[in-house]
Amino acid sequence: MSANVLVAYGTTNGSTARIAETVADVLRKEGLTVRTAPAATVSDVTGYDAVLVGGALYAGRWHKDARRFVRRNRRALQERPVWLFSSGPLDPSASERDIPPAPAVRRTMLRLDARDHVTFGGCLEEGAKGRIARMILRNGKGGDFRDFPRIEAWAAGVAADIAADTNSQGLSQPITLPEP
Template sequence: MRVLVAYASKYGATEGIARRIGKRLGERGLEVDVMDAKELDESSGYDAYVVGSATYEFNWRKPARRFVERNAEELAAKPTWLFASGPLGTEKVDKDGNDVLKGAEPKQFAKYEELVHPRGTQVFRGAYHHDKIRGADRMIVWMPALRDIMPEGDFREWDAVDAWAGSIADALAAAPSAQG
């Protein structure tokens, strides 16, 4: 079974998550391609899809949005999962007691529910390092007040990524088309 893991990453944290998902799916016997969404024009030839993006201001990056919207018919017809990365830090709940990961869901999760009917969605924590910031994002580094509220570090929870990838592999193994 062929699986495409498509991602949109700005600084590499989301790419790392996508590659980890691809690696875990491959270890479970699936044929996996992990590709940057901006390099993909179309999606045919795959039996399943995992699409993810870094999230900024509750939105996926444009290459991931374009990929899903251009290929919605194909993704809706096959098993598809969506993920996002973005929240920083280790807090489980925010100051109001709300789940941090649930609160960080991109707008696209709701929008794409009707468009591609994903089998599952997941938000993962991201990574942030002052020294990697470039372009217009540099204002964060230039403004001490902003820089000081941005937790610095790699907050990706690899056990959660592995577990989610495992659940995808399990679902694909149980799919009728996977039985041959």
Template sequence: MTQKKVLVAYGSKHGATEGIAAEIGRSLREDGLDAVVLPADDVDDVRGYDAVVLGGALYAGHWSGKAKRCAERNEHYLRHRPVWLFSSGPVDSSAEQHEIPPVAAVARQLERLGAREHRTFGGSITSGTPGLVARVMVRAGKGGDFRNHERIQNWAHHISADLTAPH
């Protein structure tokens, strides 16, 4: 059996979503899959992949334009392979406490692409995050890194199990 090739693409503004994508890629590789992690802007053709995991950062309730454009650019081919979507964003522990439903734009992509599932992971805004909003949030004590690495890895292993199970 040939090794399945999985694309993990992400739309990230300041690196937190990129970090989640890298973690997913590492976990998929641990499970024996050939995982490639790329910025969504760099993905013009998904035909060389057996499956795709596409993630985007959430800002003010909107999914990353980079991730959205990647989905739209590749819609025809994404509909014909297994796809999972993720979002990163809440800068609090809400993603740990309950499953957060996808925002409207992501829900539309889920349906349009026939994606298998969606997960929302906590985001990260720290003193190293650029921008005025980030500085104000950190100064106000509302920053932090809310990415749960174990939860990200578990979801990636769940994807691996789905891809390697006999169908």
């Protein structure tokens, strides 16, 4: 039986959703059963063996849907393996070095005893919502800094960890014992 994994995300302009889908595709290729969903639409995580939560960064904080998701499901998240990711920087910095979680995301990480957190580059393109977004774009500071090979590599690491957990809990293939 393959592990059942949720990838929940908080997004305003959709670029974090695409990161979540990329992560999910890698997990599926590794044989896991994966659902991706906007964090605001998930009310219960108890049916999942592992949960990944991603949030776009706005003004130094995780997207509110990601924050509320964690608050709503805190107890259940503490009882299962959890990985976190953020997406934000509108420059190549996230591809060049590890960017630590924003302070509140770090607290979430500690509270949930999350296995890992990673910051991926963000994306801001024409049509993004909001006055500040339009101002950033007018100033030529937008662009797509999502590094898909890096996202896929991180997801492959998560898949390996989940597989290791699954095997150690005997959830993978049932072992057939020889007849006495």
